[in-house]
Amino acid sequence: MRILFSSTGNDGHFGPLVPFARACVAAGHEVRVAAPESYTASVARTGLDHEPFPDPPPEVIGPVVAKLMTLPVQEADALVIREVFGRIDAQAALPSVLEIVERWRPDVILREPAEIAALAAAERSGVPHVQVCMGMHETACRLAESMADPLDELGELVGLGDGLLAKAPATEDVLSLVPELLDYAAGGAPPGTGRVRRFHQPTGTATEPRPLEWGDPDLPLIYVTFGSVTGSIPPFKGVFAEALDALADLNACILMTTGRGFDPETLGALPANAQVRQWVPQEQVLAHAAAMLGHGGFGTTIGGLAAGVPQVVTPLFTFDQVVNGNRVAAVGAGLTTDQQPGNVARGAADLPRLLTSTSYAESARRVAAALSELPPPSEVVPVLVELARR
Numbered sequence: 370m371r372i373l374f375s376s377t378g379n380d381g382h383f384g385p386l387v388p389f390a391r392a393c394v395a396a397g398h399e400v401r402v403a404a405p406e407s408y409t410a411s412v413a414r415t416g417l418d419h420e421p422f423p424d425p426p427p428e429v430i431g432p433v434v435a436k437l438m439t440l441p442v443q444e445a446d447a448l449v450i451r452e453v454f455g456r457i458d459a460q461a462a463l464p465s466v467l468e469i470v471e472r473w474r475p476d477v478i479l480r481e482p483a484e485i486a487a488l489a490a491a492e493r494s495g496v497p498h499v500q501v502c503m504g505m506h507e508t509a510c511r512l513a514e515s516m517a518d519p520l521d522e523l524g525e526l527v528g529l530g531d532g533l534l535a536k537a538p539a540t541e542d543v544l545s546l547v548p549e550l551l552d553y554a555a556g557g558a559p560p561g562t563g564r565v566r567r568f569h570q571p572t573g574t575a576t577e578p579r580p581l582e583w584g585d586p587d588l589p590l591i592y593v594t595f596g597s598v599t600g601s602i603p604p605f606k607g608v609f610a611e612a613l614d615a616l617a618d619l620n621a622c623i624l625m626t627t628g629r630g631f632d633p634e635t636l637g638a639l640p641a642n643a644q645v646r647q648w649v650p651q652e653q654v655l656a657h658a659a660a661m662l663g664h665g666g667f668g669t670t671i672g673g674l675a676a677g678v679p680q681v682v683t684p685l686f687t688f689d690q691v692v693n694g695n696r697v698a699a700v701g702a703g704l705t706t707d708q709q710p711g712n713v714a715r716g717a718a719d720l721p722r723l724l725t726s727t728s729y730a731e732s733a734r735r736v737a738a739a740l741s742e743l744p745p746p747s748e749v750v751p752v753l754v755e756l757a758r759r
Contacts, residue, residue: 370398370757373420373475375466375487377458378408380597382481384668385503385546387415388570388746389479396750403469403487405462420473422465422486425457433457438604442708446687450512454483455519462486463526470494476757479544482509485520485534492537493527497756500541504667505696506552506565508689513538542756544568544749546671548739554699566752569743572652572675579657583644584622589659589724591616592678593625594651595685596666600631605685608713610636612662613643615717621724624654652676659730660723662716665690665697665705674702677737679729683716684708701732 372393376383383404394400394417402412403420412419424430433452437445466486470478471494478498480487491498502509513520517535524534542563545552549567579586593612599605609627616623617640625645627633633645651669655661655676663669665682670693673680680703682694694705704719706712723729 370477370754371473371475372398372400372753373403373469373473373478373487374400374417375403375478375480375484376408377454377481377484378405378411379483380411381666381668382483382503383408383411386479386481386501387417388546388568389501389544389749390415390417392746392750393753395747398750401469401473401475403462403466405458420465420469422462422469425461429461430457442686443688447515449687450483450515451519454512455485455516456522458484459486459489459519459523460526463489463523466490467493467527470496477753479753482512482538485516485523488520488537489523489527489529489534492524492529492534497759498537498541499753499756500538500543502543502545502547504670504689505547505692506543506545507692509538509543511688511692539563542566542752546570548736548743550739551674551696551700551736554696566749567743568746568749569675569740570746571741572672576656577653583624583657584642588642589621590654590657591619591621591623591720592654592658592661592673593623593663594661594669595628595664596669597628598630598666599664599685600628602686606631608664608685609633609645611711611713612717613640613645615714616640616662616720617642619717619720621659621720624649624658626654660720662713662720665693667693670694670697671740674733674736675740677730677734679703679723679733681716681719681723682706683712685712700736701728702736703729703733 374386374390390400401418401420405424406421407424463486467490470490478487478491481503520535543565545567623643629647651672658678661673661680664685682705684690684694697703698705706716
C-alpha cells in the first residue's frame with residue numbers, strides 16, 4: 370500500500386505524523402511525506418522519503434509576515450490561520466500536491482489539520498484521507514472553521530463547488546495522541562467529525578542519575594522550555610530572561626532550554642539557581658523534574674503529562690497553546706495563565722503551588738496512566754488498510 374503524509378513543515382505540525390508514518394514503514398508499506406522544500410532536512414532526519422512542494426514566494430508571504438509583527442497576538446494568530454495556512458501556503462503547495470497524487474497514486478492520505486492542499490487533492494482524486502491531530506481535537510475543529518472561506522476558494526481551484534471542500538474536514542476519521550479525559554476536559558463535547566482513534570507513542574524513560582551540573586540534587590528540578598520556535602521569533606525572545614528573573618529566588622534548580630534558534634550566551638550572567646542550554650532531550654529532563662513551566666506547545670505539554678510532571682502553561686503566540694493550557698488546568702494537572710504580556714512572570718510565580726501541593730502531580734500521573742493505556746501507533750496500520758479497501 371502507498372501512504373502519503375502531508376504537512377505544512379512546522380515541527381509542531383509534523384511531529385504527530387511521524388509515529389504513524391514510521392509504523393506504516395515498519396509494516397512494509399511505501400510511505401512518502403509531502404512537505405515544503407524548506408523542510409527537506411527535517412524530513413530527512415526522520416528517515417522518511419520526501420516529496421517536496423514549493424514554499425510560498427517571498428513577495429507573497431513577506432508582506433503578511435511583516436504585518437504580523439504589528440498586530441496583537443490574537444489578531445496575528447487569526448491572520449496566520451486564514452491567510453498563511455488557508456490561502457498562501459495551500460495555494461503555493463496545491464499544483465505540486467496534485468501532481469504527486471496523480472503520479473504516485475497513494476492509496477490513502479494522512480494530513481495534519483493546517484495542511485489543506487492534500488485535502489483538496491484527495492477530495493478531487495477520490496483518495497481516502499485521514500486527519501492527524503496536532504494536539505487537542507478542539508484545535509483541529511477551530512482551524513477548519515477559521516479556514517472555511519479559504520477552503521471554498523481552494524475547492525473551486527480543483528473543481529469542487531457547493532462548499533464541498535469546506536465540509537470535508539467534518540467527515541474525516543481522526544487519529545489523536547491525546548487521551549479522551551484530557552481532550553474533552555471541562556465539559557467539552559466530542560466534536561462532530563468522523564471516528565476518533567487514539568494512540569500513544571511512549572518515548573522511553575531516562576534511567577541515568579540526575580546530572581550534577583543541573584544543580585543541587587537535594588533541591589527540586591524545574592524544567593523551563595518554550596519550545597523550539599520561540600527563540601527565533603523576535604517579539605518573544607525576551608521570555609527567557611523574563612522567566613529567569615522571576616525564578617531567581619525560588620529554592621529550586623532551574624534548567625531552561627531555548628531551542629537552537631536562540632543563543633543562551635546573549636542572556637549574560639544567569640541567576641545562581643539556573644542552567645540554560647539550547648537543547649536537552651526532553652524525556653531526560655522530565656525523568657527528574659518536579660514541575661515545569663512551558664508555553665503550551667503540544668510536544669511540550671503532552672511530554673510533561675506523559676511523564677506525570679505537573680506544569681504551569683503560559684501561552685505565547687497561538688490559540689492552541691491556550692487550548693492546551695486550559696485542558697491541563699481542567700484536569701488538575703497544573704495551572705495556566707491568560708495570553709497577555711507578562712504572563713511568563715505570572716506563570717513563574719505560580720510554580721511554588723505545584724511544589725507544595727501534591728494534587729497537581731497526582732492529576733498529572735492520572736493523565737500519564739490514561740496515555741499509557743492507549744494502543745501504540747502500529748495498530749493504525751490495519752485501520753488504514755481497511756480504509757483504502759473501502
